[in-house]
Amino acid sequence: MKVELKAIHKSFGTVHANNNINLAIQAGTIQGILGENGAGKSTLMKVLSGFIQEDEGKILLDGKPISVRSPADAIQHGIGMLHQDPLDFPPMRIIDNFIVGREGGVFPNKKEARKDFIKLANEFDFALDPESYVDSLTVGERQQLEILRLLWLGVRVLILDEPTTGISALQKEKLFATLKTLAKQGKTIIFVSHKLEDVEQLCNQVAVLRQGILVGEADAPFEIDKLVEMMFSKVISVEAKQPCPFGNSALSLHNFVVEDYRLRLESVDLTLRAGEVIGLAGMEGSGQRPFLRACAGLLRPTQGKVIVGEKDLTGKPYLAYKNHGVGFLPASRLEEGLIPGLSLTEHFILAEKGQGMFIDRERWERETKERITSFNIRGTPLSPVEALSGGNQQRALLALLNSPLSLILLEHPTRGLDIESVIYIWGKLKERCRQGTAIIFVSADLEEILQYSDRVLVFFSGRVSPPLDASATSVEQLGQLIGGKGWAEKFEQQGDVYA
Amino acid sequence: MLKNTRWANLLIQLAAVLMALLLTTLIMLAADAPPLEAYANIIKGSFGSLDRISKVLLSWIPLLLTTAGLLITFSTGLWNIGVEGQIVLGAIATTWVLRLFQDSAIAPGWIIFLSILAGMIGGAIWASLAGALKTFGGVNEIFGGLGLNFVATALTLWLIFGPWKRPGVGSMSGTQPFPEELWLPQIPDYDLSYWALGLAIASIVAVYFLLQGTYFGLRLKAVGKNFRAAHLLGIPTWQHMMAAFFLCGIFAGAAGAMQVTAVYHRLIPSISSGYGYLGLLVAMLVNYQAIWAAPVALFYAALNIGSIQLPIVLKMDSSLSGVLQGMLVLFVLMVEGIRQRYLRRT
Ligand SMILES: Nc1ncnc2c1ncn2[C@@H]1O[C@H](COP(=O)(O)OP(=O)(O)OP(=O)(O)O)[C@@H](O)[C@H]1O
Ligand SMILES: [Mg+2]
Numbered sequence: 092m093k094v095e096l097k098a099i100h101k102s103f104g105t106v107h108a109n110n111n112i113n114l115a116i117q118a119g120t121i122q123g124i125l126g127e128n129g130a131g132k133s134t135l136m137k138v139l140s141g142f143i144q145e146d147e148g149k150i151l152l153d154g155k156p157i158s159v160r161s162p163a164d165a166i167q168h169g170i171g172m173l174h175q176d177p178l179d180f181p182p183m184r185i186i187d188n189f190i191v192g193r194e195g196g197v198f199p200n201k202k203e204a205r206k207d208f209i210k211l212a213n214e215f216d217f218a219l220d221p222e223s224y225v226d227s228l229t230v231g232e233r234q235q236l237e238i239l240r241l242l243w244l245g246v247r248v249l250i251l252d253e254p255t256t257g258i259s260a261l262q263k264e265k266l267f268a269t270l271k272t273l274a275k276q277g278k279t280i281i282f283v284s285h286k287l288e289d290v291e292q293l294c295n296q297v298a299v300l301r302q303g304i305l306v307g308e309a310d311a312p313f314e315i316d317k318l319v320e321m322m323f324s325k326v327i328s329v330e331a332k333q334p335c336p337f338g339n340s341a342l343s344l345h346n347f348v349v350e351d352y353r354l355r356l357e358s359v360d361l362t363l364r365a366g367e368v369i370g371l372a373g374m375e376g377s378g379q380r381p382f383l384r385a386c387a388g389l390l391r392p393t394q395g396k397v398i399v400g401e402k403d404l405t406g407k408p409y410l411a412y413k414n415h416g417v418g419f420l421p422a423s424r425l426e427e428g429l430i431p432g433l434s435l436t437e438h439f440i441l442a443e444k445g446q447g448m449f450i451d452r453e454r455w456e457r458e459t460k461e462r463i464t465s466f467n468i469r470g471t472p473l474s475p476v477e478a479l480s481g482g483n484q485q486r487a488l489l490a491l492l493n494s495p496l497s498l499i500l501l502e503h504p505t506r507g508l509d510i511e512s513v514i515y516i517w518g519k520l521k522e523r524c525r526q527g528t529a530i531i532f533v534s535a536d537l538e539e540i541l542q543y544s545d546r547v548l549v550f551f552s553g554r555v556s557p558p559l560d561a562s563a564t565s566v567e568q569l570g571q572l573i574g575g576k577g578w579a580e581k582f583e584q585q586g587d588v589y590a
Numbered sequence: 591m592l593k594n595t596r597w598a599n600l601l602i603q604l605a606a607v608l609m610a611l612l613l614t615t616l617i618m619l620a621a622d623a624p625p626l627e628a629y630a631n632i633i634k635g636s637f638g639s640l641d642r643i644s645k646v647l648l649s650w651i652p653l654l655l656t657t658a659g660l661l662i663t664f665s666t667g668l669w670n671i672g673v674e675g676q677i678v679l680g681a682i683a684t685t686w687v688l689r690l691f692q693d694s695a696i697a698p699g700w701i702i703f704l705s706i707l708a709g710m711i712g713g714a715i716w717a718s719l720a721g722a723l724k725t726f727g728g729v730n731e732i733f734g735g736l737g738l739n740f741v742a743t744a745l746t747l748w749l750i751f752g753p754w755k756r757p758g759v760g761s762m763s764g765t766q767p768f769p770e771e772l773w774l775p776q777i778p779d780y781d782l783s784y785w786a787l788g789l790a791i792a793s794i795v796a797v798y799f800l801l802q803g804t805y806f807g808l809r810l811k812a813v814g815k816n817f818r819a820a821h822l823l824g825i826p827t828w829q830h831m832m833a834a835f836f837l838c839g840i841f842a843g844a845a846g847a848m849q850v851t852a853v854y855h856r857l858i859p860s861i862s863s864g865y866g867y868l869g870l871l872v873a874m875l876v877n878y879q880a881i882w883a884a885p886v887a888l889f890y891a892a893l894n895i896g897s898i899q900l901p902i903v904l905k906m907d908s909s910l911s912g913v914l915q916g917m918l919v920l921f922v923l924m925v926e927g928i929r930q931r932y933l934r935r936t
Contacts, residue, residue, distance in 0.1 A: 421822060427818045428822070429819055430812050431816065449805075450803055450805055
């Protein structure tokens with residue numbers, strides 16, 4: 092189906108999020124949408140998929156003007172959107188979530204749906220158990236579920252808002268292959284992303300947004316440097332790696348065994364020193380999440396000891412960890428990280444501890460303004476957090492981390508950030524390292540892991556590798572390891588446990 | 591811009607009120623009752639004379655106290671349905687202390703003071719039970735609260751017909767009334783007590799500042815809006831929930847104490863007079879904003895008192911005010927829901 096957007100305008104208060112956008116997308120193509128954080132990409136996609144209404148402008152499908160008043164309308168027209176922060180109904184079974192939103196009767200045909208679900212899931216090799224609960228899923232798995240649901244609803248225009256941030260390289264390959272097949276079948280795919288290499292691999296053409304304006308379009312093959320310049324109106328380069336000196340032990344794990352409902356990790360012994368960064372690599376669901384949460388005191392290890400600094404905190408609650416300078420940053424921003432309905436200022440107030448009785452609002456608004464500037468957040472002190480763009484929510488989360496901290500644990504710290512912000516945020520984190528903070532982070536982006544960590548732990552179906560030297564490992568090697576290949580050769584010297 | 595939306599909001603709310611009035615009128619017409627006369631009677635019955643006004647204020651006091659407490663639990667995301675029982679326990683504890691000391695040599699002023707304090711504690715304990723059931727037993731506060739309400743009512747009846755029964759035989763009209771020196775001092779010729787009025791107004795003001803201006807209030811809101819994020823931000827979540835229950839119980843208990851010391855001067859079977867449920871309605875109607883609680887509660891109290899006239903004058907049932915009160919909440923919530931949907935789109 093051919094999609095045309097004509098002179099779309101959309102403002103939020105004083106922010107002109109979409110300013111006269113004209114874009115035509117041919118049937119059977121994959122259109123990339125690029126732009127820095129807060130450029131207006133999600134807004135444009137939400138207009139197209141009926142989640143919000145344009146102030147002005149027209150949407151045409153195959154040359155016919157349509158009116159999209161709600162997501163249900165959009166689905167009727169065959170337009171479906173996979174959101175940046177997956178929308179779902181947490182305390183539900185996967186299969187029920189799958190069926191929700193489908194037209195047809197009070198009693199849905201569960202058996203049929205189940206069959207379809209399993210078939211679709213197999214097609215993409217998504218390991219989702221239809222009977223398990225949605226709230227037990229990782230961000231990546233929720234995205235998978237949402238993709239399946241939309242395909243099942245029969246959409247012909249599929250919008251994906253940053254779909255590759257949470258899934259593994261293998262799953263990404265599968266997804267891309269599917270998207271290409273869908274395009275060949277005449278479906279229209281719109282793909283919003285910050286990852287230029289994804290766009291390069293997948294898209295037939297791209298459109299670049301900056302501050303609400305469509306600043307340029309290009310057809311494949313793309314000149315990456317040109318795109319970057321269009322996005323940021325300047326050239327961006329990653330600075331060379333600068334290791335910082337290590338101090339005393341910040342965290343040590345002895346015979347540390349973590350377990351969640353589906354996986355038991357093998358025992359880990361590890362010492363992390365002040366200033367050091369360890370990256371956790373692995374496919375979604377390989378155990379990085381429970382491992383990190385156990386280090387934060389959010390999950391009790393089944394065995395072993397956790398020593399933060401000099402202090403044995405084994406079995407202590409999360410608050411004890413927090414009081415000993417451990418900071419934790421969750422992946423699901425609006426569910427665990429931020430409090431929708433409260434403003435940025437209120438978040439900063441809450442994150443600070445040890446206060447008196449009455450809030451000095453003026454002081455806090457000043458403070459918030461400073462943090463907004465120093466973390467480059469697009470928003471005002473009184474903006475409710477849900478009004479921030481995805482990338483800006485992430486910056487707000489990072490700005491909420493107290494200081495000083497002896498250990499920072501991060502789940503997907505740069506998920507949804509544009510390249511410039513990724514560099515900026517890591518600059519901030521590295522600055523903390525130089526002041527003696529140790530960092531452990533999970534990322535689905537192997538390059539990010541190799542670029543920013545000193546050592547890497549690889550997770551594969553319950554196994555945890557000994558620490559790898561990041562500078563002696565390549566992306567290809569790491570890609571193999573997270574898929575379970577090459578463990579024997581790589582870790583030979585540690586004995587043949589990994590054969 | 592902001593002003594604009596605020597006016598729009600007000601207009602929308604007004605429309606909801608008009609719709610509620612319209613529907614109530616239709617119901618009256620269907621029942622062959624004269625609506626205009628009924629409304630006129632309600633107004634006359636509530637504000638027609640100083641005596642009526644004092645009665646409205648007297649009914650406003652427990653309602654405002656209860657609403658003040660409920661604003662705290664609602665802000666924390668808790669549905670404290672058990673507030674009825676908390677009022678009842680407040681009344682029971684107050685009665686108990688009054689009985690305990692009524693023949694002692696302690697000055698009556700002190701006895702009243704102690705009994706009100708006991709009422710607050712009684713309500714707080716009862717609320718903490720609902721809280722404990724939730725945090726430690728995993729019982730949803732709605733179910734726990736309902737159960738505790740039943741227990742509280744049963745306890746009242748047992749006391750009235752058992753240990754605290756009037757000399758001779760127990761009666762539905764309650765326990766033996768207390769002597770006048772154990773009443774909260776009243777304005778001569780009227781039933782109203784300045785003390786009670788002062789307590790109610792001070793309470794709502796305190797809750798307003800608690801929720802708007804303090805760190806504690808902000809943390810309660812954080813827990814109410816996103817439990818998991820609040821936990822990760824380092825807020826001790828269950829402690830804050832318990833605190834919210836406890837505080838709400840204090841205000842509900844105070845309402846019960848007022849029912850005994852300022853209104854009935856004894857324990858009666860329906861001592862809470864339904865102010866718990868009415869308070870829930872008021873809190874929902876004001877969208878959990880303390881600033882609107884006082885006028886809306888006053889309006890509800892006026893409806894309560896005004897409609898007492900109806901059966902006498904018009905041979906209509908006084909439950910008409912209940913119809914209007916419920917209808918108002920439904921329409922305001924509905925209009926609000928529609929507005930939210932509309933807002934999300936634009
Ligand atoms: N509901 C809203 N209320 C107020 N402002 C909003 C709202 N939604 C978006 N905005 C503002 O509109 C602008 C564009 O936001 P949008 O979410 O479209 O950005 P984006 O390009 O998707 O960014 P990101 O890459 O960070 O996700 C931002 O400045 C944002 O703060
Ligand atoms: Mg976005």
